[in-house]
Amino acid sequence: MGGNKKRKRKEEVKVKCKYSENSPDFTHLASLYPSFQPFLHYSSRHNYPTIDWTDFNATRELTRVLLLHHHSLNWWIPDGQLCPTVPNRSNYIYWVADLLSSDIIPNTISNGGKVRGFDIGTGANCIYPLLGAALMGWSFVGSDVTDVAIEWAEKNVNSNPQFSELIEIRKVESNESTFCVEELHSEKPVQSRTEINLCESINTEVEPLPSLPLDSHILENKNYRGPTILLGVVRDDEKFDFCMCNPPFFESLEEAGLNPKTSCGGTSKEMVCPGGEKAFITRIIEDSTELKHQFRWFTSMIGRKTNLKYLTSKLWEVGVTIVKTTEFVQGRTSRWGLAWSFLPPIQKSSISLPEKKSNISFLVEDLPSQHGAFNVLEAIKSYFSLYGLSCTLNPSSFTVDVLASKDYCDSILKNELPIINKSINCQPSGETSNGSSLNSSADRLGLRISVFQQSRRTLLVKGSLQDRNSPLSGAFSVIFQKLEEALRNKFYTKLA
Numbered sequence: 001m002g003g004n005k006k007r008k009r010k011e012e013v014k015v016k017c018k019y020s021e022n023s024p025d026f027t028h029l030a031s032l033y034p035s036f037q038p039f040l041h042y043s044s045r046h047n048y049p050t051i052d053w054t055d056f057n058a059t060r061e062l063t064r065v066l067l068l069h070h071h072s073l074n075w076w077i078p079d080g081q082l083c084p085t086v087p088n089r090s091n092y093i094y095w096v097a098d099l100l101s102s103d104i105i106p107n108t109i110s111n112g113g114k115v116r117g118f119d120i121g122t123g124a125n126c127i128y129p130l131l132g133a134a135l136m137g138w139s140f141v142g143s144d145v146t147d148v149a150i151e152w153a154e155k156n157v158n159s160n161p162q163f164s165e166l167i168e169i170r171k172v173e174s175n176e177s178t179f180c181v182e183e184l185h186s187e188k189p190v191q192s193r194t195e196i197n198l199c200e201s202i203n204t205e206v207e208p209l210p211s212l213p214l215d216s217h218i219l220e221n222k223n224y225r226g227p228t229i230l231l232g233v234v235r236d237d238e239k240f241d242f243c244m245c246n247p248p249f250f251e252s253l254e255e256a257g258l259n260p261k262t263s264c265g266g267t268s269k270e271m272v273c274p275g276g277e278k279a280f281i282t283r284i285i286e287d288s289t290e291l292k293h294q295f296r297w298f299t300s301m302i303g304r305k306t307n308l309k310y311l312t313s314k315l316w317e318v319g320v321t322i323v324k325t326t327e328f329v330q331g332r333t334s335r336w337g338l339a340w341s342f343l344p345p346i347q348k349s350s351i352s353l354p355e356k357k358s359n360i361s362f363l364v365e366d367l368p369s370q371h372g373a374f375n376v377l378e379a380i381k382s383y384f385s386l387y388g389l390s391c392t393l394n395p396s397s398f399t400v401d402v403l404a405s406k407d408y409c410d411s412i413l414k415n416e417l418p419i420i421n422k423s424i425n426c427q428p429s430g431e432t433s434n435g436s437s438l439n440s441s442a443d444r445l446g447l448r449i450s451v452f453q454q455s456r457r458t459l460l461v462k463g464s465l466q467d468r469n470s471p472l473s474g475a476f477s478v479i480f481q482k483l484e485e486a487l488r489n490k491f492y493t494k495l496a
Contacts, residue, residue: 017087019091027040033065064076066086073130075125084125085333088328092301100115116241117140119245120229123153125152126153128244129142144169150171240296242295242296245281281307285340298339299338303336308336312338321341327361359463363458364487366458383486384400390402404475406444445479446467447476450463463476
């Protein structure tokens with residue numbers, strides 16, 4: 001048992017992404033880079049510096065200066081190509097680094113001591129190979145299917161000669177006999193009222209729209225039928241430590257066009273495929289069964305939490321030995337990471353041990369139109385206040401900090417929580433704070449409840465345990481479950 005505890009503590013020591021706790025300082029960046037200054041303005045509501053996220057030129061310039069300022073990377077993409085956000089992509093890189101440094105599976109891939117990765121769909125931006133090389137010194141193969149993506153990815157690599165030897169850009173030959181929805185459309189950027197994108201400053205999850213007017217037998221087939229992904233691209237004699245992917249999230253151009261709030265560009269091939277991200281990642285899973293001995297880890301980003309359950313089940317079906325998931329939260333954005341391997345775990349006994357979670361979340365769906373994220377925040381604060389717990393609501397970060405007493409934790413674990421004949425309300429209590437901190441101790445449990453807008457009527461409620469080693473931490477999941485039940489009763493919503 002002592003060995004397991006020691007290993008657990010080792011895994012908890014992780015390198016933090018520079019953006020994980022502090023967002024980029026826009027004012028400072030504008031003072032250093034005059035080209036960014038014209039895009040900066042101050043929010044009339046909170047008086048903090050921001051940019052117009054519906055302006056592609058603004059989001060592209062922000063990405064350019066962040067890569068230059070923090071990573072000494074020269075970078076550019078032409079109009080219409082997908083413009084990535086640096087903080088969220090950096091979080092993904094650091095998560096992969098945590099996987100590689102853990103002792104979950106053996107290091108059977110020998111690349112002379114150097115880490116080698118494969119970026120599926122690197123795009124014109126080539127963001128993952130560039131960040132991976134700059135942050136970690138990793139080497140990469142980046143693949144893509146379009147001539148524009150290949151041309152600009154190579155330009156971005158060649159603009160950074162200090163890393164050019166670490167990155168290879170590989171063209172994926174498109175099979176003309178296969179059908180893919182985006183082939184019915186031009187390679188112009190996806191547009192609606194404004195250019196539509198996957199910019200992570202504001203996360204949106206959209207409901208499926210009616211099918212495109214295509215042949216019914218094609219529409220019924222949700223399997224991926226586009227160009228090859230890994231099989232036929234990865235060579236027989238190649239070994240990789242990992243692959244990573246930012247898949248096309250949407251099933252149709254109409255669905256992609258539902259996001260009028262942000263504009264980071266994106267062509268149809270970058271954003272759309274039949275079956276959306278579920279079908280695309282399923283194909284990666286299928287390919288991984290053929291390449292199980294050539295990769296230590298297979299990973300992908302996921303835009304919809306609802307797809308995690310299906311994809312995880314699919315992984316166990318194909319015989320993986322380990323599955324890992326994570327949540328990437330940056331600002332008001334949530335994405336999820338999925339990782340799997342076919343290698344045998346180093347300590348099989350550790351798989352059966354329950355994992356103490358420090359983050360739990362659930363979705364509030366079909367929220368009545370008269371209620372929004374702030375109403376849910378107020379309801380959360382009211383719920384805990386009814387039981388006499390110390391609560392601090394922070395409207396700027398959409399969080400509620402809660403300090404639960406030992407008596408409360410003991411009562412909830414024994415299922416002896418007193419019933420209070422009061423309903424939680426959404427009326428502002430006037431007790432708010434703009435910069436709270438949790439000071440949990442042996443007799444108190446500190447929690448932070450955050451609310452994230454997923455789409456117009458869908459919210460993500462996330463609970464964070466402030467001290468994982470607290471003797472009261474066992475009550476965390478039960479407390480959060482009770483909160484979920486209370487919100488269900490309050491808003492009469494479907495929770496998932």
